[in-house]
Amino acid sequence: xxxxxxxxxxxxxxxxxxxxxxxxxxxxxxxxxxxxxxxxxxxxxxxxxxxxxxxxxxxxxxxxxxxxxxxxxxxxxxxxxxxxxxxxxxxxxxxxxxxxxxxxxxxxxxxxxxxxxxxxxxxxxxxxxxxxx
Numbered sequence: 001x002x003x004x005x006x007x008x009x010x011x012x013x014x015x016x017x018x019x020x021x022x023x024x025x026x027x028x029x030x031x032x033x034x035x036x037x038x039x040x041x042x043x044x045x046x047x048x049x050x051x052x053x054x055x056x057x058x059x060x061x062x063x064x065x066x067x068x069x070x071x072x073x074x075x076x077x078x079x080x081x082x083x084x085x086x087x088x089x090x091x092x093x094x095x096x097x098x099x100x101x102x103x104x105x106x107x108x109x110x111x112x113x114x115x116x117x118x119x120x121x122x123x124x125x126x127x128x129x130x131x132x133x
Contacts, residue, residue: 039064087124
Protein backbone atom coordinates (compact mmCIF):
# COMPACT_ATOMS: atom_id res chain seq x y z
CA UNK A 1 0.00 0.00 0.00
CA UNK A 2 1.33 3.39 -0.98
CA UNK A 3 -0.44 6.58 0.00
CA UNK A 4 0.50 10.10 -1.15
CA UNK A 5 -1.05 12.79 1.04
CA UNK A 6 -1.22 16.58 0.80
CA UNK A 7 -3.08 18.26 3.70
CA UNK A 8 -6.61 16.78 3.82
CA UNK A 9 -6.46 14.61 0.65
CA UNK A 10 -4.61 11.39 -0.15
CA UNK A 11 -4.37 9.13 -3.20
CA UNK A 12 -3.54 5.47 -2.61
CA UNK A 13 -2.85 2.25 -4.48
CA UNK A 14 -1.97 -1.24 -3.37
CA UNK A 15 -1.88 -4.96 -4.00
CA UNK A 16 -1.24 -8.00 -1.86
CA UNK A 17 -1.13 -11.70 -1.17
CA UNK A 18 -4.91 -12.11 -1.58
CA UNK A 19 -4.50 -11.31 -5.27
CA UNK A 20 -1.91 -13.99 -5.97
CA UNK A 21 -1.14 -17.64 -5.25
CA UNK A 22 2.60 -17.43 -5.66
CA UNK A 23 3.16 -19.69 -2.65
CA UNK A 24 2.28 -22.73 -4.77
CA UNK A 25 -1.00 -23.53 -3.03
CA UNK A 26 -4.27 -23.21 -4.97
CA UNK A 27 -6.57 -20.56 -3.58
CA UNK A 28 -10.26 -21.31 -3.14
CA UNK A 29 -12.37 -18.32 -4.24
CA UNK A 30 -15.98 -19.23 -3.62
CA UNK A 31 -16.38 -22.46 -5.58
CA UNK A 32 -13.47 -21.66 -7.95
CA UNK A 33 -9.92 -22.98 -7.43
CA UNK A 34 -7.25 -20.60 -8.66
CA UNK A 35 -3.65 -21.39 -9.55
CA UNK A 36 -2.65 -17.80 -10.40
CA UNK A 37 -4.03 -14.31 -10.33
CA UNK A 38 -3.48 -10.63 -9.88
CA UNK A 39 -5.33 -7.59 -8.66
CA UNK A 40 -5.03 -4.17 -7.12
CA UNK A 41 -6.88 -1.37 -5.37
CA UNK A 42 -6.79 2.41 -5.85
CA UNK A 43 -8.67 5.22 -4.22
CA UNK A 44 -8.98 8.66 -2.67
CA UNK A 45 -9.20 9.64 1.02
CA UNK A 46 -10.28 12.85 2.72
CA UNK A 47 -9.25 13.58 6.33
CA UNK A 48 -10.83 16.17 8.63
CA UNK A 49 -7.48 16.87 10.33
CA UNK A 50 -4.80 19.05 8.72
CA UNK A 51 -2.13 16.39 9.29
CA UNK A 52 -4.08 13.53 7.66
CA UNK A 53 -5.76 12.32 10.82
CA UNK A 54 -9.11 12.17 12.63
CA UNK A 55 -12.35 11.50 10.69
CA UNK A 56 -11.82 10.13 7.16
CA UNK A 57 -13.91 9.26 4.12
CA UNK A 58 -12.42 6.80 1.65
CA UNK A 59 -13.62 5.74 -1.81
CA UNK A 60 -11.87 2.87 -3.59
CA UNK A 61 -12.00 0.59 -6.60
CA UNK A 62 -10.49 -2.88 -6.45
CA UNK A 63 -10.25 -5.68 -8.96
CA UNK A 64 -9.13 -9.30 -8.92
CA UNK A 65 -8.46 -11.68 -11.81
CA UNK A 66 -8.01 -15.38 -10.99
CA UNK A 67 -7.23 -18.34 -13.26
CA UNK A 68 -8.95 -21.70 -12.77
CA UNK A 69 -6.54 -24.30 -14.22
CA UNK A 70 -9.40 -26.45 -15.52
CA UNK A 71 -8.84 -30.14 -16.28
CA UNK A 72 -7.44 -30.50 -19.84
CA UNK A 73 -7.42 -34.37 -19.79
CA UNK A 74 -11.16 -34.25 -19.07
CA UNK A 75 -11.80 -31.57 -21.72
CA UNK A 76 -12.20 -28.60 -19.34
CA UNK A 77 -9.95 -25.71 -20.48
CA UNK A 78 -8.56 -23.08 -18.09
CA UNK A 79 -10.90 -20.16 -17.40
CA UNK A 80 -10.43 -16.66 -16.00
CA UNK A 81 -12.68 -15.14 -13.31
CA UNK A 82 -12.96 -11.36 -12.80
CA UNK A 83 -14.26 -9.48 -9.76
CA UNK A 84 -14.55 -5.69 -9.38
CA UNK A 85 -15.69 -3.75 -6.32
CA UNK A 86 -16.32 -0.07 -5.67
CA UNK A 87 -16.81 0.88 -2.02
CA UNK A 88 -17.03 3.87 0.34
CA UNK A 89 -15.76 3.76 3.94
CA UNK A 90 -16.11 6.19 6.86
CA UNK A 91 -13.61 5.88 9.67
CA UNK A 92 -10.94 7.40 11.86
CA UNK A 93 -7.16 7.75 11.56
CA UNK A 94 -5.26 7.95 14.84
CA UNK A 95 -1.73 9.42 14.69
CA UNK A 96 1.21 9.35 17.10
CA UNK A 97 4.14 11.16 15.50
CA UNK A 98 4.76 9.29 12.22
CA UNK A 99 2.81 6.16 13.28
CA UNK A 100 -0.88 5.82 12.47
CA UNK A 101 -3.78 3.39 12.79
CA UNK A 102 -6.92 3.36 10.63
CA UNK A 103 -10.28 1.89 11.45
CA UNK A 104 -13.48 2.19 9.44
CA UNK A 105 -16.52 0.53 7.92
CA UNK A 106 -18.63 0.98 4.84
CA UNK A 107 -20.17 -0.81 1.89
CA UNK A 108 -20.20 -0.96 -1.86
CA UNK A 109 -21.00 -2.96 -4.95
CA UNK A 110 -19.25 -6.12 -6.15
CA UNK A 111 -19.48 -7.40 -9.74
CA UNK A 112 -18.30 -10.93 -10.63
CA UNK A 113 -17.86 -12.44 -14.08
CA UNK A 114 -19.16 -15.81 -12.82
CA UNK A 115 -22.70 -14.49 -12.40
CA UNK A 116 -23.04 -12.17 -15.39
CA UNK A 117 -21.66 -9.11 -13.58
CA UNK A 118 -24.77 -8.67 -11.41
CA UNK A 119 -24.34 -6.12 -8.60
CA UNK A 120 -23.98 -7.49 -5.06
CA UNK A 121 -23.93 -5.33 -1.93
CA UNK A 122 -20.74 -6.03 0.06
CA UNK A 123 -19.33 -4.76 3.37
CA UNK A 124 -15.91 -3.07 3.47
CA UNK A 125 -13.86 -2.94 6.67
CA UNK A 126 -10.64 -0.97 7.12
CA UNK A 127 -8.06 -1.91 9.75
CA UNK A 128 -4.48 -0.75 9.19
CA UNK A 129 -1.31 0.36 10.87
CA UNK A 130 1.52 2.23 9.21
CA UNK A 131 4.21 4.86 9.30
CA UNK A 132 4.17 8.16 7.44
CA UNK A 133 7.52 9.35 6.08
